[in-house]
Amino acid sequence: MSPSDATADAVSAPAPDVGTGTCPAPAGDGIAEGAARSTGRSTDREDTLDLRLPDEFLALFDTGQPRSDDTDTGPDSGTGHKGWQQSWGDSTAPASTITPADGDLLDGVAEWGPITTQVGVFQLVPVRVERDLPLVCRWMNDPAVSAFWELAGPQNVTEDHLRSQPADDGRSVPCLGVLEGVPMSYWEIYRADLDPLARHYPARPHDTGIHLLIGAVTHRGRGLGSTLLRAVADLVLDRRSACARVVAEPDLRNIPSVTAFLNAGFRFSAEVDLPAKRAALMIRDRSLRDLL
Known part of the structure; x- marks a missing residue:
């Protein structure tokens, strides 16, 4: 397997999406570690209390989108795609998320x-x-994923992780x-400058972080990670x-992810x-985007 093929799916990032980083990437189709754990976003809520913004300020970011419809059906139990596509593809279904006030700081x-x-x-x-x-x-219960994200278990484990992010003011x-x-991957787009990660590197205003995992097995080993x-x-x-x-911030030992x-x-x-x-x-620099 060429280096590019071996690393294509090893993407997720720090320890919220691009877990922990205590386990090396599995051989072959490694899914890079989830970042929430390493930055402490999920495990130490007190770390971010000083970053909470007042509701009045958050209201300025309201996009005016309708809120989510709790009656939407979940993914099809067979393929995981059919029911999801029907729900998302319905033009009458709201495009809202679980972020506060249907807005975010991104x-x-x-x-x-x-x-x-x-x-x-x-x-x-x-x-x-x-x-x-x-x-x-x-996806979180896939051994290749859970080794880094540490979110394997019943649905409430994943649900708590998902819902904890809007509690962080849409960061x-x-x-x-x-x-x-x-749907073939899971991402977290986050404000790195407002994250505990900022305590560990010289952050700049509006630095934006990425965490990623390739969830669908059929999309691993195809060189998609780097492209996406x-x-x-x-x-x-x-x-x-x-x-x-x-x-x-992938785990330093996860060579496929770093590559x-x-x-x-x-x-x-x-x-x-x-x-x-x-x-x-x-780091991907705006000033160097056309050179790298």
């Missing part, structure tokens, strides 16, 4: 829209718990990655004019000690 991820990549049309669709929980939970938006109409990472990093820079850098970020135009910046791992700080 310039409206829900409104970023689809992008065309060399592997097909791709879109980040903010998670709707009532619709997407069974699918995300199934992190969990999304499904939808490729050619099929580059596309999403470009999307962040295109949609967030105030953001000059996209960052990620995937390098292949996606990120540069290795430094080694950083996070609560649950020693990470490779990866």
Whole structure:
């Protein structure tokens, strides 16, 4: 297997999405570690109390979208795709997420829209718990994923993780990655400068972090990881004019994951000690996006 093929799916990032980093990546189709654990977002809620913004301020970010419809059906129990596509594809269904006031601090991820990549049309669709929980939970219980994200178990484990992010004032938006109409990956787009991660590196205002895991087994080992990472990093820079850098923090020992970020135009910046791992700080600079 070529280096690019081996690293294509090893993407997820720090320890919220791009877990922990205590386990090395599984051989072959490794899914990079989830970042929530290493940054402490999920395990130490007191870390972010000083970052909470008043409701009056958050109201300024209200996108005016309708709230989610709790009656939407979840993913089809057979393929995991049919029921999801029917729900999302319904033009009458709200496109809302679980973020507060239907807004976020990331310039409206829900409104970023689809992008065309060399592997097909791709879109980040903010998670709707009532619709997407069974699918995300199934991915989290994949041994290759749970080794880094540590979210294996009953649905309430995954649900608590998903719902904890809106409680952080919209600084992190969990999304499904939808490729050619099929949900095949899980992403977290987050404000790295407002995250505990900022305590461990010289953060700049509006630094935006990425966590990613390739959830569908059929999409692993196909070289998709680096392609989608580059596309999403470009999307962040295109949609967030105030953001000059996209960052990620894969486990330093996870060579496939680090290589995937390098292949996606990120540069290795430094080694950083996070609560649950020693990470490779990866950065995609706006100023260098056309050179890497």
